[in-house]
Amino acid sequence: MNIFVCVKQVPDDYVEVHLNPTTGTPDVEGIDQVNNAFDTYAVEMAVRAVEAHGGSVTVAAIGPEKCQNGLKNLIAVGANKAVLLSDPALLDLDEAATASALASLIAKCEADQGESFDLIFCGKESTDEISAQVGAMLSETLKAPFVSSVVEVEPVEGGVKAKQETESGYAVYEMALPAVLTVAKPAYDPRYPTIKSKMAARKATIPMLTAADAGAVKQDNRVTCLGYSEPAKRQAGVRIQEKEAADAVAKAVAMMAEAKAI
DSSP states (O other), X not given: OEEEEEOOEEEOTTSOOOBOTTTOSBOOTTOOEEEOHHHHXXXXXXXXXXXXXXXXXXXXXXXXXXXXXXXXXXXXXXXXXXXXXXXXXXXXXXXXXXXXXHHHXXXXXXXXXXXXXXXXXXXXXXXXXXXXXXXXXXXXXXXXXXXXXXXXXXXXXXXXXXXXXXXXXXXXXXXXXXXXXXXXOOSSOOOOOOHHHHHHHHTOXXXXXXXXXXXXXXXXXXXXXXXXXXXXXXXXXXXOOOSSHHHHHHHHHHHHHHTTOO
């Protein structure tokens, strides 16, 4: 089973991000770029599938040269190959343009290795934009079956079976290959690299392709971000200090009535 995993590097979500007062855009200068959390779940799921059933895992990203470090981190936790699509022409793509570029990169990798990918994984969403659209648009571009928010996957005769997490429980689908899946949080966490695997990954050579190399023609963005706004700051609460419970309740009810909350 050959699996292609699309990954994205995002600002570390443990760091609180504010808007730059001059540009009005998120100020991410000085914040470390890390592999998107849901993408790391996708890589772990892919590696487990290959360990159980054989095959290979290729991870790929679109971004600047420094993204190579993040890809090497994924090699250290089990990915077999990595490729980076890096070209100034492919900066600031919307979801549809990103899906188009990824489809071209997938075709290029398949041509280079002489075989097709059985599965294409994406994280269900990125922690910066949180649009959850690239995977679905990629499946449409590739004309491949699609299931979102997958937490389990296993091969079956003629295809794969995927377990999808829903708001009310789970749904299970079977589909032919190749297929595109977006991965939610499974029942396990991504593994940690060993010292040995980290040292080996540092020596890995990651091909860095231009748009021309991959045959990726930049699509015009269909969506434009008009601006950002920070969430309103929480107002200070009111402390009720009556000593008797009945008095405290009466005051709370009166305050809510005055605010027309009840």
